[in-house]
Amino acid sequence: MRDSEGKKRRRERPGEDGSDDSLDALLSSYTPRQREKVLKGLRVLARVAIRSYMEEEAARSQDENGGEEESR
Numbered sequence: 001m002r003d004s005e006g007k008k009r010r011r012e013r014p015g016e017d018g019s020d021d022s023l024d025a026l027l028s029s030y031t032p033r034q035r036e037k038v039l040k041g042l043r044v045l046a047r048v049a050i051r052s053y054m055e056e057e058a059a060r061s062q063d064e065n066g067g068e069e070e071s072r
Helices: 023-027 032-064
Strands: none
Touching (some): 023 032
């Protein structure tokens, strides 16, 4: 879309309105027990993501080294 001056308007991204979306602000509407469950779930997801990434990197390094493990 173009504005009245002929310049392209950039679409605003969520969160660009200057609001503070810190974790405390996002979790303020939950009870302490609910916050604990949400944070525990986020930690589980983070562990799964990291494990998956590490396994992919290990497979990639083995492929690059011809199947040999990298020695350190």
